[in-house]
Structure formats: structure tokens, C-alpha cells
Amino acid sequence: MSETIEIRWHGRGGQGTVTAAKVLADACLSGGKNVQAFPEYGPERAGAPLRAYNRISTKPLRIHCPVTHPKIVVVMDATLIESIDITEGTPDDAIFVVNTHKTPEEIRKKLKLKDTQKLFTIDASTIALETIGRPLPNSCVLGALTRASGITDLQTLLDDVKGSFGSKFSEKIITANLEATRRGYEEVKEG
């Protein structure tokens, strides 16, 4: 891992994107890294496009501004690809993780990715429906991102997904989210 990894998340209000960025930060902190997680603050409406960011580093993080050249881009909702250029500012070795039921080939073509850029897809909304019972893709996407990036390991992530629920949620919901995370990790496709 190079010194600092920068991540940009694209999601819609209500999908748990900001929570996912926070859980990732916790998992990377547990792994001994310095972390940042922050959303872009605009009008907060359910369904509206939003961005969130992470910085994960082996050195202390001093920079305080949005990420403009993300090494990793995570897309929580594939419909965003139609209206937003999610590849903006990405380097030649960028990694993309997209929640979609489409094949990696279809998405790669749609995004016009370079051969040197990696693409991973996960049908997180379907998996979320099957496990959690609601189309909340964040836990599943975190699992897929962990596999795709190697930024943390599955067990650390699972511990922090569990920790993020605290005592407010039922055992059933926590177990379902852990299952969604694990399935994201196992079912992510590269292409």
C-alpha cells in the first residue's frame, strides 16, 4: 500500500454511504492506519446524489479538503453513472467498485475505463434484499470493496460492521448485515 489511499464514494441519500465510509475508517483504524471519513455537505434529501470521501494512510493526515484524484471509486447506485462522471480525476491504476446487477463487461464499456483501471461489480441491492430484507447496499459493498482493494481484511471489517450497530439494533439485523458483508466479499466479480 502506498502512503495514502484516497477513496470517493458516490451514493444517494438514504443508502448508508456516509455510514459505510465511517465503518471503513473504523476498520482501517483498527488495522493501525490513520483515517479520515467525510461527506460533501449539501441539502440532505433522500435519493439525492451525494459524495463521501476517505483517506487512509500510514502517516498522519494533515490535508483537509475533498478528494479530487481518488485511487478508489465506490458507486452505491449504478443509476448515478447515467448522470455523473464517476471517473472524474481518476488515475490510470484506479479501482472501481460498482453496485449493479449488470456484468462487469457492460459497466466497463459504459464507463469507458482504461485497460489499466480495475473494475469490480457486486449486486449488493439484491444481496441486501435477500439478507437484510431492505435494499440497503452499504454493508455488502463494504465487503466487496475490502476484497477488491485489500485495504483491510474481512475479519476486521466484520468486527467494525458489528461495532457500528452498537446496542441500538436487534441481533437479527446485525447478523443479516454481517452476512451481507461476507457475501459482498465472496461474490464480488472482477472484469
Next chain:
Amino acid sequence: MGKKLAITGNQAVAEAMKQINPDVCAAYPITPSTEIMQRFASFVSDGVVDTELVTVESEHSAMSACIGASAAGGRVMTATSSQGLALMWEMLHIAAGMRLPIAMALVNRALSAPINIHGDHSDGMGSRDCSWIQIYSENAQEAYDNIFQAVRIAEHEEIRLPAMVCMDGFIISHSIESMEFLPDEVVRDFIGEFKPTNPLLDVDKPVTYGPLVLPDYYIEFKKAQHEAIKRAKKVTLDVAKEFEKVSGRSYGLFESYRLDDAEIAIVVLNSAAGTAKDVVDAFRDKGIKVGLLKPRLFRPFPYEEVADALGSARVIGVFDRADSFGGFGPMYMEIASAMIASGSSPVMINRIYGLGGRDFMPEDAEAVIKELVEIADTGKATTLKEYIGVRE
């Protein structure tokens, strides 16, 4: 050492307040500081602090209640932002004039109009002359650490003045960062027991607060206030030394970053300073002698020490995230005063940035440093005050 967590700046300050466990908190919620009191209110209702939480109908009342509680003899804290601080303005002077050591977290936010909820320093700079000690913080860790130190400085027997700890709205208050907590007992020992001075509730020793003072004595009061706040400079350093012993983190009146042999210097406050330090490193790698000064104690302002730290610079770029319309930015005026008083005359330019939360990017710092390099070559600045990144 304490545990390391990834939390927001607001959470960090709320945790600090929990560990301080003040006698009274009076506050009214306002973005972006709301989360501090929201979390603190949970601590109160969960019984993890003994604080009397006074919910009021405005910030003017919040500060009034703080003043009453502090004069009564309690350790008092509050938090606010922007319009909230503006509404407190009248009472800020009264808190200071009565020499009440209230500690406040100020989450810096732009002032209306037009209405804007994002971070700039207009609120803090607008209360510059209220005789509050002002300490600025780059990130969540500094905000957390500064709260404890502010309590100690404010309550010091030779000072007894209110203090505010500032951090950038949203950029720090709402961003999650890794930081380290101090154990509760370390905080308890560091801040110590509150020692009231002339408490109103000591009925055996009745005292008067806020009497009428006419021309025959008013100026003596104000001079005494000035002398008291000036002493905060030394106390800030003493407290910082003690804090370093318990935390391992060192603080000064300001931070000097690669300034020792700097021919070009930039002065940047709060979160933007972190971003700018990375840019300074990049210029240093190219062999350009640039350094950065990040003010911490803004009131009282350490003029001699700042002039000394900037002594080797021939060109200085001062960044202001607040404006004085029709004048230079507030930080520029301080740096210019410091340099002139010290007898040195570097070329100094003022760049206004980030008003209303406009992002401050590494490219912004880079552009100004490039300009400063040019000025160093020619010895001339074309525009002294300019706005960064403004669309025409």
C-alpha cells in the same frame, strides 16, 4: 495512553466536556456546533455527568445564564457558532468585564447575509475585541486538547477571563478523523478542582458584580483587563508544558513549520494549515525555502514571538478566512503589526480564501507560494489584498 478512535470534531469536543464535567452548561443549538450540545445533553440525561444543563430560548440567554452561573461560583461551559456568537456579542463583553472564566467551544461558521452554514472565521474574528482568550485548532485532536488547556488558562488566578476554543465548521466539526483520547483520571488531575473567586453564592462574603463605573474608574478597569489577558501568553505556555507531560503532545503560542531558514513564509489558521503544510513540503523538496506559521493563541496575540519566528522571511503571505470589508483581513493586520513593531519590513500580501466554506485546495496554497516566490525575486507585490478562486 488513551484510546484511539475515529470521530468527528464535534464528538471530540463533547467527549472533552464530558471529561471536564462542568457544573453548568447553558446553550442554544446552532449548526455546525449543534452536535456538541446534543451529545452533551445525552451525557446529562444518562447521568454520566453532574452538569446542570440550562436550555434557553436564544444564544443571548445562553451566555447570560453562563454569566450568572459563573458569577455564582460554578465551572461553566457552552458551545455555539456564527449567528449564535453574534447574538451573544453583548454578553461576551460582560462575561469578560466581570472576569468570569467561562469556556466555550466555537465551531467557526460564516455570518449572514447571505445565509451560509459552512466554515469560515468571520464569527471568531468578529469577537476579537471582546476580551475573550481565543485559541484556534487545526483538527479534532487539537480542539479536544485545547478545550482542557483553555479551561486551565481561563481559570488561572492571574487571569480569570473567558476563553473560546475555535475549530472549522464542517471541515473539522463534521469530518471523522483518527485521534487519541486522554483517560478520564488524567483529565481530572490536569484540570483540577474549580476554585471560585468571589462567588455570589458565598453569602458570608457579599460582593457586587457589574456595578456602574463612570469616567473616574472605567479606564482603570479596562487597563486591568488588558494586563490580565496579556498574562495569558505566559500561562498558555506553562499550561502547554504541563499538558505535554500528560499527553505527549506539544503546543505553543503558534506552530512554526519549517520556518527556521525560510525566506518565504505563509501564515495560515486552522484546518487549511494542515493542507498547506503538505504544499510547503513539496516546495521544500524543490529547494525553495518556504515555511508556515499557524497561529494558535490569537487573543492575546503574541506579537514579539510571531515577529521573531517570521524573522528570516523577506516575503510573507497571510491567509485570512474572514474579511474586514474595506480593510485588510484580520490576520494580516496582526502579522503586519507584529512585523512593523519589530522593526522589520518584509513584503506582506493578504489573500482572502474559503469564505462560506469554499474548499481550500493544495493548488490554492501552491498558487500563492508561487506568487510569493516571484515577489521575492522582484521585491514587488502588485496587489496587497486579493481573493482566492473568485469567479468573475
